[in-house]
Every structure is written in structure tokens, then in C-alpha cells.
Amino acid sequence: SQTIHQWPATLVQPVGSPLSLECTVEGTSNPNLYWYRQAAGRGLQLLFYSVGIGQISSEVPQNLSASRPQDRQFILSSKKLLLSDSGFYLCAWSGQGRITNGYTFGSGTRLTVV
Amino acid sequence: SQQGEEDPQALSIQEGENATMNCSYKTSINNLQWYRQNSGRGLVHLILIRSNEREKHSGRLRVTLDTSKKSSSLLITASRAADTASYFCATASNYQLIWGAGTKLIIKP
Numbered sequence: 001s002q003t004i005h006q007w008p009a010t011l012v013q014p015v016g017s018p019l020s021l022e023c024t025v026e027g028t029s030n031p032n033l034y035w036y037r038q039a040a041g042r043g044l045q046l047l048f049y050s051v052g053i054g055q056i057s058s059e060v061p062q063n064l065s066a067s068r069p070q071d072r073q074f075i076l077s078s079k080k081l082l083l084s085d086s087g088f089y090l091c092a093w094s095g096q097g098r099i100t101n102g103y104t105f106g107s108g109t110r111l112t113v114v
Numbered sequence: 115s116q117q118g119e120e121d122p123q124a125l126s127i128q129e130g131e132n133a134t135m136n137c138s139y140k141t142s143i144n145n146l147q148w149y150r151q152n153s154g155r156g157l158v159h160l161i162l163i164r165s166n167e168r169e170k171h172s173g174r175l176r177v178t179l180d181t182s183k184k185s186s187s188l189l190i191t192a193s194r195a196a197d198t199a200s201y202f203c204a205t206a207s208n209y210q211l212i213w214g215a216g217t218k219l220i221i222k223p
Contacts, residue, residue, distance in 0.1 A: 006156075034210070043202060043215040044157075090156055100206040102147055105156035 002027035006091045006106030013113055019064075019078040021109050023091030026072065031093040033074040034103065035066055038088040050074060051096070086113045120203055120217040128222050133190040135217040137203030138183075144206050146179055148188050151200045151216070160188075160201075193221045 036044040048066035092103040121136040149157040176189040204211040
């Protein structure tokens with residue numbers, strides 16, 4: 001069965017420090033991968049998506065970047081965190097194909113920048 | 115960007131009652147999906163309804179879709195305390211989903 005792992009669950013980082021959040025998927029090949037951010041009590045904002053290794057599309061210009069070094073690994077990074085980067089970050093995957101048939105989400109990372 | 119808008123933003127009902135949430139969207143879609151999010155957790159896919167379907171059931175969940183009005187509703191029957199969560203609709207076109215802001219549902223014991 002397919003599973004998705006996202007870590008860490010919580011993270012407190014000082015302003016100006018780097019960030020690396022990792023997401024891995026098991027039990028499927030060539031998934032579409034997504035990074036979302038969710039502000040408190042709000043909906044989801046798509047940050048990045050990837051349809052294949054090395055293929056990253058950015059939806060919102062910001063202080064963050066994403067990479068997909070392996071088929072089932074998706075990494076969210078920042079060189080220098082800002083206070084506004086605080087939030088709940090979610091990784092998700094879906095099957096290949098043009099019509100999305102549902103996402104499977106990781107358990108999320110709560111990032112607090114202090 | 116957000117396309118779906120859930121209504122109401124928050125809903126509080128007694129355990130055992132039915133809960134109805136609505137979602138409106140703006141553009142044509144391939145399908146519409148509903149997700150649940152427990153506090154501080156990831157989202158869980160509940161049900162998907164395709165654009166050529168009008169109604170779908172899954173356990174205590176009933177989803178309707180009216181493409182002429184660009185709206186959908188999620189009905190949870192015989193609510194339980196464990197149904198307390200935020201519920202999101204998402205519309206699918208091509209390779210990604212567009213999300214609404216969610217309805218926060220509280221079931222009072």
C-alpha cells in the first residue's frame with residue numbers, strides 16, 4: 001500500500017536560519033508531488049508541485065524552494081527563514097495523469113519561526 | 115489560488131443531528147472532492163464526485179453536485195463527536211486541485 005512520510009512534525013527555527021523539510025512516498029512510482037502551506041484556520045496554498053524528478057513548478061514567489069532529487073522524495077528548503085514563513089506545511093502525492101483523482105497527504109510539519 | 119468557497123465557515127450541531135456543508139466554485143471542473151482535516155493533522159480524502167455525476171454516497175456521507183449552479187454539498191448524517199474537524203472542498207482540473215477555505219464543524223455531545 002502507498003504511504004507518505006513527512007518530517008519533522010514540529011519545528012522551531014530562528015529568523016535567518018535555513019530550512020529543510022523532507023517528504024517521501026512509498027508504494028508508488030512516478031507520483032505527482034505537492035507542497036502546501038496552511039495558515040491558521042485557513043485553506044491550503046499550493047507552494048510547489050512536481051510531475052517528475054528535477055521538475056519543479058512554483059506557484060507563489062517567496063523565500064522557499066523545492067527539489068525532487070529522487071522519484072519519491074520531495075524537499076522544501078529555505079536559505080534564510082522569515083517570520084512570515086511560519087505555518088503548517090503539508091506534503092501530498094497523487095497519481096500521474098491530467099485529471100487529479102485525489103491526494104494523499106502527509107501528517108504535516110508545524111513550523112514556527114522566532 | 116482558491117476557487118471553492120465553503121459555506122458556512124463554521125457549524126456547531128448536537129451529536130446525532132445531520133450536518134450540511136456547501137461549496138461553490140467558479141470554473142468548469144473534472145471532479146470535485148471533499149477532505150477532512152482533524153486539528154493539527156494532514157487532510158484525509160473523503161469522497162470524489164465526477165462532473166457527470168449528481169449524487170454519491172459513502173457510509174454516512176452524501177455528496178451532491180450541481181454543475182449548472184457550480185455548487186456541491188456534503189451531508190453527514192447522524193453526526194458523531196469524531197466528526198469534529200474542518201472540511202474542505204477541492205475542484206480538480208488538469209493536474210492539480212484548487213481548494214476552498216473550509217468549514218469548521220463542531221459536534222457537541
